Amino acid sequence: MTELASPPRPPRREFRNINAFTDLRTYRLPPAGIVSILHRVSGVIMFLLLPFIIWMFDTSLSSDYSFAKFKAAFNTGIGFAPGWFFKLVALALIWAYLHHFIAGLRHLWMDVSHAAVTKEFGHTSAMATLFLSILLTLVLAAKLFGFY
Structure with a gap:
């Protein structure tokens, strides 16, 4: 029996571990990976x-x-730390929260809805998480630094 001729398959992609010393500069982490890492970083910052x-x-x-001291x-600041430093720390806390x-809501949605676990949803929800957290942080930063 003769076998049917099938078209040649493209070579399979090679999956390998990355080397922290040579590959980190060229490795492109997907947005979902960035959001996952930032979710952990924000938890550590809040802690x-x-x-x-x-x-x-x-x-x-x-x-x-004490409220007057707080304001x-x-x-104006306390001791060696100026007031803008306290505002930056509060801003880091605002972003972390x-x-x-938002990333926690994203993870909950992926846990509840099994249809949401696709590559496209992961990309769009990660971009939305990054966009919303930065946008809301900028709005609250404007309020914190007295722009409105």
Whole structure:
């Protein structure tokens, strides 16, 4: 019996581990991978800034005098740290919370809806997560730094 002639197949892609010293500059991480890494980074930032969150909450609610100190920390600073530094730390915390929340909703949606686990959905939802977290952070940064 003769076999039917089939068209030649293209060579298969080679999957390999990347070398951190040589391949990181040229490796293109997909948006879903970037969002996944940033989800972990934002969780670590929120964990590390937990004492700052507790200080802000305690100082803003204790008394009128402590609230005035709280506002002065963000306007003029405390000790060696200027006010803009506290605003930048608060802005990092705002971004971490927004990104972690939006990426968490993305992960929950993928867990609940099995139809959402496709390459196209992963790409579009990752881009939407990045766009929304940056846009909302910029809006709140404008409010924090007094642009409106």
